[in-house]
Amino acid sequence: MKRHSGKVKMVTMRDVAQASGFSPATVSIVLNSAPLARYIAPATKKRIEDAAKKLGYRPNAMARFLRSKRSQSVGVMLFDVTDPFCAPILRGIENALYQSSYVPIFADAHNQKSRFEHCLEMLLDHHVEALIVVANWLFVDIQLLADLSKRNITAATICWEVPGDSVSSVIVDNEAGGRLALEHLYHLGHRKIAFIRGPKMLIDSAPRWKGTQKFAHSVGLEIDPSMVVQLPDVWDPNSGFEGGYRLTEELLQRKKKFTAMMAFDDLTALGVIRALTKARMKVPEHCSVVGFDDVPLSSMSAPSLTTVRQPLEAMGNLAASIVMEGINAGLENREWSISRHKVSPELVIRDSTMAAALTAWDD
Amino acid sequence: MKRHSGKVKMVTMRDVAQASGFSPATVSIVLNSAPLARYIAPATKKRIEDAAKKLGYRPNAMARFLRSKRSQSVGVMLFDVTDPFCAPILRGIENALYQSSYVPIFADAHNQKSRFEHCLEMLLDHHVEALIVVANWLFVDIQLLADLSKRNITAATICWEVPGDSVSSVIVDNEAGGRLALEHLYHLGHRKIAFIRGPKMLIDSAPRWKGTQKFAHSVGLEIDPSMVVQLPDVWDPNSGFEGGYRLTEELLQRKKKFTAMMAFDDLTALGVIRALTKARMKVPEHCSVVGFDDVPLSSMSAPSLTTVRQPLEAMGNLAASIVMEGINAGLENREWSISRHKVSPELVIRDSTMAAALTAWDD
DNA sequence: TTGTATGCGTTATCAA
DNA sequence: TTGATAACGCATACAA
Numbered sequence: 001m002k003r004h005s006g007k008v009k010m011v012t013m014r015d016v017a018q019a020s021g022f023s024p025a026t027v028s029i030v031l032n033s034a035p036l037a038r039y040i041a042p043a044t045k046k047r048i049e050d051a052a053k054k055l056g057y058r059p060n061a062m063a064r065f066l067r068s069k070r071s072q073s074v075g076v077m078l079f080d081v082t083d084p085f086c087a088p089i090l091r092g093i094e095n096a097l098y099q100s101s102y103v104p105i106f107a108d109a110h111n112q113k114s115r116f117e118h119c120l121e122m123l124l125d126h127h128v129e130a131l132i133v134v135a136n137w138l139f140v141d142i143q144l145l146a147d148l149s150k151r152n153i154t155a156a157t158i159c160w161e162v163p164g165d166s167v168s169s170v171i172v173d174n175e176a177g178g179r180l181a182l183e184h185l186y187h188l189g190h191r192k193i194a195f196i197r198g199p200k201m202l203i204d205s206a207p208r209w210k211g212t213q214k215f216a217h218s219v220g221l222e223i224d225p226s227m228v229v230q231l232p233d234v235w236d237p238n239s240g241f242e243g244g245y246r247l248t249e250e251l252l253q254r255k256k257k258f259t260a261m262m263a264f265d266d267l268t269a270l271g272v273i274r275a276l277t278k279a280r281m282k283v284p285e286h287c288s289v290v291g292f293d294d295v296p297l298s299s300m301s302a303p304s305l306t307t308v309r310q311p312l313e314a315m316g317n318l319a320a321s322i323v324m325e326g327i328n329a330g331l332e333n334r335e336w337s338i339s340r341h342k343v344s345p346e347l348v349i350r351d352s353t354m355a356a357a358l359t360a361w362d363d
Numbered sequence: 364m365k366r367h368s369g370k371v372k373m374v375t376m377r378d379v380a381q382a383s384g385f386s387p388a389t390v391s392i393v394l395n396s397a398p399l400a401r402y403i404a405p406a407t408k409k410r411i412e413d414a415a416k417k418l419g420y421r422p423n424a425m426a427r428f429l430r431s432k433r434s435q436s437v438g439v440m441l442f443d444v445t446d447p448f449c450a451p452i453l454r455g456i457e458n459a460l461y462q463s464s465y466v467p468i469f470a471d472a473h474n475q476k477s478r479f480e481h482c483l484e485m486l487l488d489h490h491v492e493a494l495i496v497v498a499n500w501l502f503v504d505i506q507l508l509a510d511l512s513k514r515n516i517t518a519a520t521i522c523w524e525v526p527g528d529s530v531s532s533v534i535v536d537n538e539a540g541g542r543l544a545l546e547h548l549y550h551l552g553h554r555k556i557a558f559i560r561g562p563k564m565l566i567d568s569a570p571r572w573k574g575t576q577k578f579a580h581s582v583g584l585e586i587d588p589s590m591v592v593q594l595p596d597v598w599d600p601n602s603g604f605e606g607g608y609r610l611t612e613e614l615l616q617r618k619k620k621f622t623a624m625m626a627f628d629d630l631t632a633l634g635v636i637r638a639l640t641k642a643r644m645k646v647p648e649h650c651s652v653v654g655f656d657d658v659p660l661s662s663m664s665a666p667s668l669t670t671v672r673q674p675l676e677a678m679g680n681l682a683a684s685i686v687m688e689g690i691n692a693g694l695e696n697r698e699w700s701i702s703r704h705k706v707s708p709e710l711v712i713r714d715s716t717m718a719a720a721l722t723a724w725d726d
Numbered sequence: 727t728t729g730t731a732t733g734c735g736t737t738a739t740c741a742a
Numbered sequence: 743t744t745g746a747t748a749a750c751g752c753a754t755a756c757a758a
Contacts, residue, residue, distance in 0.1 A: 012735055023745045028737055036738095039743055061489050062428040063735035066750045071425065073489070076469070081454050084447070084659065091444050094471045103485055106439070106469040108457045122466055126424050126436070241663050270663045277665055296447065297660045300604050300633045302640055375751055386729045391753055399754095402727055426751035429734045 011055045020051035027052075031059070065127065070331075074323060075123035075131040076104040080111050082238065084267070084295045085312055089134055089158060092316025100324050102129075111137060111235040120144065124151070130323035131155040134316075136203055137235070154326030154338075156319040160203055161340060168326070168338040170319045174204050177308040177345035178211025181262050181290045184306070184347055186219060189356030190260035190288060194251050195223065196244060196272065197230040198264040205264070208292070212262065227256060231264055240264065244271025252279055259287060259356050266291035266298045266307055273301075273352070288353035303351035310345055318343070374418045383414035390415075394422070428490065433694075437686060438486035438494040439467040443474050446600035447630070447658045448675055452497055452521060455679025463687050465492075474500060474598040483507065487514070493686035494518040497679075499566055500598070517689030517701075519682040523566055524703060531689070531701040533682045537567050540671040540708035541574030544625050544653045547669070547710055549582060552719030553623035553651060557614050558586065559607060559635065560593040561627040568627070571655070575625065590614065590621060594631065603627065607634025615642055622650060622719050629654035629661045629670055636664070636715070651716035666714035673708055681706070 013031075017024040022044065029036045030048045037045070051057075065071050076093055078086050097104050105128055107119035123131065124147070131148060136159045148155050149166040156168040185193055195212070198205030216223050229251060231243040244263055248271065251258070261276075263269035269291030273283050283289050283303055291298060294309035318341060329336030376394075380387045385407065392399045393411045400408070414420075428434050439456055441449050460467050468491055470482035486494065487510070494511060499522045511518050512529040519531040548556055558575070561568030579586050592614060594606040607626055611634065614621070624639075626632035632654030636646050646652050646666055654661060657672035681704060692699030 010735090013737095014735080024735090025737080025746075026744055029744090032737085034737085036743090041743065044743080058484075058488055060429075060735050062425045062434065063750090064737080065425040066423075066429060066735080066752095067737045069750090073468070081450050081457070082659070084450070087444050087447070087450055090469075091471065094444070094469065098471075098482075101485065103489055104469045105436070106453075106457065106467045108454065108461075119461075121421075122464065125421055126466055238659070238663075267663065270660075270665070273665055274663070274667075296445070296601070297633075297664075300601075300630065300637070301660075301663075302633070302636055302665050304637075373751090376753095377751080387751090388730075388753080389728055392728090395753080397753080399727090404727065407727080423751050426734090427753080429736095429751080430753045432734090 010060070011057050012060070013057070015055055016048065016052045016057045019055055020048045022048060031057075069127075071127040071129055072101065073103050073105050073126065073128050074320070074327075075107065075120075075126075075128035077107045077109060077116070077119055077123065077131065077133045077135075079109045079116075079133075079135045079137060081108050084297065085293055085310070086134060087296065088312035089316035092313035092318075093132060093320045094316075095313075096317045096320030096324065102324065104132075109135075120147075124153075129153065129327050132158065132319050132323060133160070134158045135160045137201055152330065154323050154330065156322045156326075158315055158319050165338060168319070168322045168340065170315045170322070170341045170343065172204075172310045172315070172345050173342045174207035174345075175211035175214070177292060177310075178208035178213075179215040180211075180345060180347045181292065181308050182212045182215045182221075184349070184353065185260045185262060185288060185290060186215070186221060188260070188288065188353060191221065191356070192227075192256075192258045193221075193223075193260045193262060194227040194258040195229070196247050196261070196263045196268055197228060199231045199233045201233040208264070224256070226254060227251065227258055231268065238267060240267035241271040241274075244268035245275045246271075248272045248275035249279075252276075260353070261287055261289045263289060263291050266293045266295040266305055269298075269305055269307070269352070270301060273303075284352050284354040288356075290353055294348055299350065306350045306353040307348050308345045309348045311343055315343060373423070374420050375423070376420070378418055379411065379415045379420050382418055383411045385411060394420075432490075434490040434492055435464065436466050436468050436489065436491050437683070437690075438470065438483075438489075438491035440470045440472060440479070440482055440486065440494065440496045440498075442472045442479075442496075442498045442500060443600050444471050447660065448656055448673070449497060450659065451675035452679035455676035455681075456495060456683045457679075458676075459680045459683030459687065465687070467495075472498075483510075487516075492516065492690050495521065495682050495686060496523070497521045498523045500564060515693060517686050517693065519685045519689075521678055521682050528701060531682070531685045531703065533678045533685070533704045533706065535567075535673045535678070535708050536705045537570035537708075538574035538577070540655060540673075541571035541576075542578040543574075543708060543710045544655060544671050545575045545578045545584075547712070547716065548623045548625060548651060548653060549578070549584060551623070551651065551716060554584065554719070555590075555619075555621045556584075556586075556623045556625060557590040557621040558592070559610050559624070559626045559631055560591065562594045562596045564596040571627070587619070589617060590619060594627060601630060603630035604634040604637075607631035608638045609634075611635045611638035612642075615639075623716070624650055624652045626652060626654050629656045629658040629668055632661075632668055632670070632715070633664060636666075647715050647717040651719075653716055657711055662713065669713045669716040670711050671708045672711045674706055678706060 013024050013027050017027045030045050109116035158170050161169045197209050229247045263272050269289050291305045291307035294307045298305035376387050376390050380390045393408050472479035521533050524532045560572050592610045626635050632652050635652050654668045654670035657670045661668035
């Protein structure tokens, strides 16, 4: 095989025009199937398309943007890639954008406000046509929205609802999820249940707990306040594990009996299990544990985790579809309004929970 | 606060020129600190910079590209975001690019050759200045390289070395890692050891196994072929768990005693632990298990996993630094040549291994 | 030390 | 039906 070390010369629309014997304007019309393409002779179209294919013409995205203001890209801002539940979301987003031939420009705020702002600037500098933000901490201020809607960039958030009517959102129904988790334990016959609530700063914490409380109330289950603890406000997704571990130790020291534990999320649940195991209690034989999220690895832990599943990939997909809709609406200057979606969680029963009747707590 | 619902008008260099009373050319020179900026009067610079700041001027990335061929973006192609070891790599890449004010354009090949090719096209259409590929399956052909080097786009691969001298690479020293794992078990006194090798298609499998064999040979340890099994070639990162589970069951049925198990990677190890547990064997009391990778969640599993750590984030960082070097070299048309890095793995001892003397296998 | 003019590759508006 | 031309925002060679 011959080795050509020379650079690949970029083949432009003009090259196609020359090769086909038509003008650049005609080529542009044909290749974009613009409205005027209706009036172009089929033979002409064919010759142009053939020439383009033969030369391997690929439109220059940048030049196109300069004229049409379309960058064919969407900003995707994560608050922390390291959080295990980002991966499925990312896949969902990527998949939807891929369908529309848009590329995601990726940014990671590392859970820092200043970094978030800087990332946002970079994304805007690259003229993303829309923005998707995956966040669950509360520190982003409203300034963000102003910026975006003034530049009319459609935006959607995942795991986070912003006040006002300028940003679409996709969140899980935390209240339903909180209910589902407790309901499961209750139906298994558990009555002495310990709870680890989410950090105050985390937006999911409150509604999830509310769902739990409501269910308890509806069946007349009393939640013992001394069996309820709360994760601290720490800016690290994996700190849930550490927190679950420490808080469980603390609960254990209180010497009150509990046959089940409802953890704020899966990582917390894993921390709980670690602490219980260390205290020579087996899960679920001595204590059932239920998590939240259904992070990819909770099916592989030992024991596998019963949890409330968030359809993360679907949520990413939905968010991306929404912003694509917004982009297209803007293009055709149709009317369009933002939407807020609350998707349903789903109980996934695995090996970390069992009927209370079978539970043996050694006093 | 007054609400301006009008679009934000893009402020261009011309606006800055007018506001400061200088020409666009001078503004350009100053704002880019181009070579000629040396000759510009400090007072002029100041006035221009002030005007730019006051107007909130932000250069238009697309227009700049059209002139200078610089998109300030790097393509990042993953073979599967779903693979838990992608997240740390992604973080490393993002971090390095962020330092250089480059943005990552993200693509996911979903482990499919056709999708890989299509993604590559999309990235090239967006004129990424460099490409980083995270891959461990073998199916990408050399055509890729030709394309890239002809367009002289610097490229780097992670977890994968490509033949030839056109692509930089960052891989872990699999041979050393394979050695480390067995060495650990050996020093704990284990002699009856079972092995789950990686899939043949996976590029890491061979060298890792070679390191293991070499060590065994060096200490006169005999590897019993009937205690060696191999994962099938399945295109799914999480299939390791399933495979580890099934293969362990198979090994158990052979009724040969083993006190330790060396798994190809962490997910496989988790599958192994699941199977052992199901067979009423405790880890590590009845059987020690060692994994590979140190995926984020292996520290949280029960028991926590002893494993050979790949410095994933550092590897991502390194790859990004390399391509940035390549980009800069190209810009200043300096000579530059690709580099191949083999980073050292590190043994992380946790709770899934213990001394053989303490191991009790019930016959 | 600063300004003028040109072109990067497209697309849109006219005119032919 | 198709072609000429201008403009998008910026950076550079050249002129002043």
